[in-house]
Amino acid sequence: MKSERAAYVPNPVFGGLLGICPLVAAANSLVNGFVLGAGAALSVAVLVAFLPLIQGFVPDRLRAPASLALAAGLALLVAAGVEALSPAVARALGVYLPLIAVSCVSLHALRRAPAATDLMRGESTGAFGAGSLLVEAALYFGAATFIGAVRELAGSGTLSFPMPGSQAFLFSLGDSSPARLFAAPAGGFLVLGCLAAAYRAILRARKRSA
Amino acid sequence: MARTTKELMVENLLTSVALGLLAVVVASVTLIVRSSEVSREQAVLSDLAGRPVSSAPVAGADPHILRLYRVGGTGPVLYGASLSLDSPSGVAMVATILGADGQLQALKVYDATGIRSPFTRADWFSDYLGKGGAAPYPSSPAASRNPSAVSGASESYLLNSDVLTDLSERVRSLAKEGK
Amino acid sequence: MSYVGIIILTVFGANALLSYGFALCPISRNRGLVRLYALLALVLVNALSSGLLWALRGFVLAPLGLESLDLLLFVLVAVPVVRILFRSVSERIPSLAGLGLAADEILVSSIVFGIALVTARAGYSLPEALVASASSAIGYWLAVVALDALRERLELSAIPGPFRGAPAMLISAGLMAMALMGVDAMFVRNVVGP
Numbered sequence: 001m002k003s004e005r006a007a008y009v010p011n012p013v014f015g016g017l018l019g020i021c022p023l024v025a026a027a028n029s030l031v032n033g034f035v036l037g038a039g040a041a042l043s044v045a046v047l048v049a050f051l052p053l054i055q056g057f058v059p060d061r062l063r064a065p066a067s068l069a070l071a072a073g074l075a076l077l078v079a080a081g082v083e084a085l086s087p088a089v090a091r092a093l094g095v096y097l098p099l100i101a102v103s104c105v106s107l108h109a110l111r112r113a114p115a116a117t118d119l120m121r122g123e124s125t126g127a128f129g130a131g132s133l134l135v136e137a138a139l140y141f142g143a144a145t146f147i148g149a150v151r152e153l154a155g156s157g158t159l160s161f162p163m164p165g166s167q168a169f170l171f172s173l174g175d176s177s178p179a180r181l182f183a184a185p186a187g188g189f190l191v192l193g194c195l196a197a198a199y200r201a202i203l204r205a206r207k208r209s210a
Numbered sequence: 211m212a213r214t215t216k217e218l219m220v221e222n223l224l225t226s227v228a229l230g231l232l233a234v235v236v237a238s239v240t241l242i243v244r245s246s247e248v249s250r251e252q253a254v255l256s257d258l259a260g261r262p263v264s265s266a267p268v269a270g271a272d273p274h275i276l277r278l279y280r281v282g283g284t285g286p287v288l289y290g291a292s293l294s295l296d297s298p299s300g301v302a303m304v305a306t307i308l309g310a311d312g313q314l315q316a317l318k319v320y321d322a323t324g325i326r327s328p329f330t331r332a333d334w335f336s337d338y339l340g341k342g343g344a345a346p347y348p349s350s351p352a353a354s355r356n357p358s359a360v361s362g363a364s365e366s367y368l369l370n371s372d373v374l375t376d377l378s379e380r381v382r383s384l385a386k387e388g389k
Numbered sequence: 390m391s392y393v394g395i396i397i398l399t400v401f402g403a404n405a406l407l408s409y410g411f412a413l414c415p416i417s418r419n420r421g422l423v424r425l426y427a428l429l430a431l432v433l434v435n436a437l438s439s440g441l442l443w444a445l446r447g448f449v450l451a452p453l454g455l456e457s458l459d460l461l462l463f464v465l466v467a468v469p470v471v472r473i474l475f476r477s478v479s480e481r482i483p484s485l486a487g488l489g490l491a492a493d494e495i496l497v498s499s500i501v502f503g504i505a506l507v508t509a510r511a512g513y514s515l516p517e518a519l520v521a522s523a524s525s526a527i528g529y530w531l532a533v534v535a536l537d538a539l540r541e542r543l544e545l546s547a548i549p550g551p552f553r554g555a556p557a558m559l560i561s562a563g564l565m566a567m568a569l570m571g572v573d574a575m576f577v578r579n580v581v582g583p
Contacts, residue, residue: 017414017555018414019414020410020414021409021410021412021414021499021503022410024410025408025409025410029300029323031323032323058225058228059221059225062221062222065465065468070232073233073461075460076236076461077235077236077239079457080236080239080243080457081243083243083247084246086323087247087321088300088301088302088303088321088322088323089323091294091296091301091303092300092301095503095507095510098459098460098502099499099502099506101460101464102497102502103499104414156299180299181567184570185408185409185566186407186564186566186570189407189410189562189563189566190559190560190563193552193555193556193558193559193562193563194556194560196555196556197551197556198551200550200551232461233465236461240457240458241454244454272512273510273511368578
């Protein structure tokens with residue numbers, strides 16, 4: 001099972017199934033998926049930047065709680081930022097914004113972030129580790145936004161995104177009756193399962209043709 | 211080399227100070243965001259009541275009742291409240307004006323997730339207006355005049371009734387205390 | 390809501406795995422969660438963490454108007470306290486060493502953090518919060534056990550290649566979640582009373 005999964009790992013969501021908890025429950029619209037993905041990606045980026053500092057100056061025995069506290073602080077700052085932009089979206093996402101601190105994507109960054117010594121010596125593993133974490137964060141953002149878009153289109157029949165200071169972007173399927181199931185967590189499981197299967201099928205086809 | 215107790219204490223202290231700074235930064239940002247939210251709510255409530263709302267907010271006891279304000283100006287005693295109402299279709303931030311007896315006099319949705327959210331329909335809350343004082347809020351979709359406005363959202367209808375009942379109760383107790 | 394209503398809602402309608410999606414990732418990797426020991430660890434860790442967060446929020450943060458900092462205080466206070474408590478218990482009573490290890494594994498995860506935040510922010514009293522968090526943990530464990538049993542069946546079934554493994558598990562979880570969608574606050578109120 002492990003070697004079979006390794007081939008699917010490049011995308012953290014569809015391949016590695018990392019950080020899928022909020023995507024299943026809360027990413028039921030384009031806005032929600034965008035905000036969750038952006039919040040997680042921003043959190044990982046800041047962790048990658050600041051964790052080497054923590055590792056350089058904080059003793060070993062205090063490193064884990066200090067790193068987790070930093071992740072928690074970042075998640076709360078993301079939540080405050082979302083609340084400032086749209087209180088309704090912040091309430092809709094609820095506990096999933098603070099839970100960015102313990103999402104698998106953030107915990108992955110906490111465990112794999114390069115040490116300050118690696119970066120200071122310019123060792124390639126340090127920079128490579130940081131680079132791959134940032135790529136993972138960017139892929140997570142893309143996957144979260146895509147899942148939100150798919151679920152909103154299927155579950156509400158619209159694609160909408162509020163633009164500050166101007167008309168909101170809105171695409172509507174007209175008066176069709178959407179399948180509201182896809183806006184619920186049950187639909188999130190179904191959508192994610194089907195998208196993960198589609199991703200694997202595409203990778204297999206590419207592997208065969210390569 | 212074994213660490214001395216003093217060195218360990220210094221390390222602990224420095225780490226605590228750093229985490230304390232982090233907490234101060236997060237608290238400051240949170241308070242700034244909250245004050246801008248309060249300003250926005252006061253503006254919406256002033257507009258709804260036609261009278262100024264500048265009093266400091268009182269926290270609501272229910273997680274859906276965000277903040278309560280006393281409406282200023284001359285005239286009968288009025289209270290304003292900002293609510294967060296959930297439904298399977300999304301969340302609506304609602305501004306309400308109530309009398310001292312808890313009667314819901316005016317209501318406005320000032321933010322909602324989803325442009326097609328049912329909360330944005332003008333008749334969604336029509337069954338609640340005028341209730342909460344002498345007359346109780348409708349407690350089931352069947353009791354509403356417009357069942358189609360709440361069909362498919364029975365749980366949110368129930369939640370709305372509960373939140374508004376709690377709100378009216380809270381306003382009555384505030385009015386009794388003279389706050 | 391009565392305690393029975395809270396238990397029914399948190400175990401079925403607002404299931405930690407099937408409605409909130411907490412700790413979804415481990416079910417595809419860790420098969421140790423189905424043991425009874427893991428259930429005991431889940432219930433105790435969740436109840437203790439939720440109780441501590443409820444107290445911190447109510448007595449420390451609410452008077453200062455800083456409820457939004459609950460997560461940070463949870464990480465700095467509640468997590469170390471729970472960890473130290475379980476470690477000292479497992480050191481003093483060697484037969485409970487497995488419990489200490491299980492508690493250590495699940496402590497920093499979305500199941501503990503998520504349940505603690507949800508119950509602390511729901512406006513419950515302390516006994517209600519403890520009951521809600523313990524029954525949420527039981528509901529999560531029941532869902533994991535059911536999905537583990539399904540996994541064994543799926544492994545023996547003729548499923549198309551791309552759906553094998555995690556995708557089939559996710560779809561199965563979705564079908565289970567669909568079955569529980571009817572258990573909402575209105576259903577519980579009709580069955581149990583207000």
